[in-house]
Amino acid sequence: MPFFIVLSLALSFLVQTASSLQSLLVTTVVVYISLGVAIISIVGSQFKKLSSIIWYDIFSSSTLLVWFAYWKPLFKDDSPIFFFYPIYFALMTAFVALFFIGQRNKIDNESFNIMQSLAKKTIIQPWVVMVCVLGSLALQQHFMLYPTLMTLSILRFALASCIEGRGD
Numbered sequence: 001m002p003f004f005i006v007l008s009l010a011l012s013f014l015v016q017t018a019s020s021l022q023s024l025l026v027t028t029v030v031v032y033i034s035l036g037v038a039i040i041s042i043v044g045s046q047f048k049k050l051s052s053i054i055w056y057d058i059f060s061s062s063t064l065l066v067w068f069a070y071w072k073p074l075f076k077d078d079s080p081i082f083f084f085y086p087i088y089f090a091l092m093t094a095f096v097a098l099f100f101i102g103q104r105n106k107i108d109n110e111s112f113n114i115m116q117s118l119a120k121k122t123i124i125q126p127w128v129v130m131v132c133v134l135g136s137l138a139l140q141q142h143f144m145l146y147p148t149l150m151t152l153s154i155l156r157f158a159l160a161s162c163i164e165g166r167g168d
Contacts, residue, residue: 001057001093001157007064008086008093015082026069034065035134042130052126052164056157059130060150064089066137067146074140085147092151096158104162112163119163129156 014021024030038059045055068082075081107115118124133153136145 001053001060001097001154003057004060004064005090005093007061008090011064011068012083012086012090015086018077022072025065026072028069031066031069034062034069037062038066038130038134042127042134045126045130052160053157056126056153056160059133060089060093060153060157063133063137063150070137071140071143081143088147089150089154092154093157096154097161100158101161107162115159116163119159124152124156124159126156126160129153 011025013019014025041055041059041062044050045052045059064086072082129149129152133146133149136142136149139145
């Protein structure tokens with residue numbers, strides 16, 4: 001998810017430098033466009049026309065923009081939440097990509113079979129996780145829910161990438 005990592009780091013930079021671009025990112029137009037892109041990515045991931053890795057990147061990036069635009073007015077301007085969460089997302093995604101996805105060819109067949117059966121479980125289907133992430137954006141009183149579900153989405157992305165990219 002290279003675009004998600006870059007967007008997370010850029011968002012952290014904009015917040016840290018108190019850039020005037022933040023006011024552009026908080027507009028309702030950005031919320032609606034990003035929300036529409038997130039919903040399209042959920043639907044698109046079901047058709048398997050593109051790699052699930054691309055759909056995860058599009059979905060994660062668009063929900064990050066929705067989260068920022070929708071939640072920014074609720075917090076003080078110097079709130080560290082908008083600096084640290086994007087940094088956390090970027091580091092978590094890079095860590096997963098480097099240490100799990102990058103090592104997918106070293107997974108033994110028994111573990112790979114377990115991963116495939118785990119990926120087929122209904123509760124962690126990509127669309128279920130994505131819908132839960134979108135739902136968490138509306139629950140503003142539970143400010144830890146979105147980062148927790150985004151972490152689950154990143155882990156589901158790792159599982160999908162390991163299964164999809166393995167050459168067995």
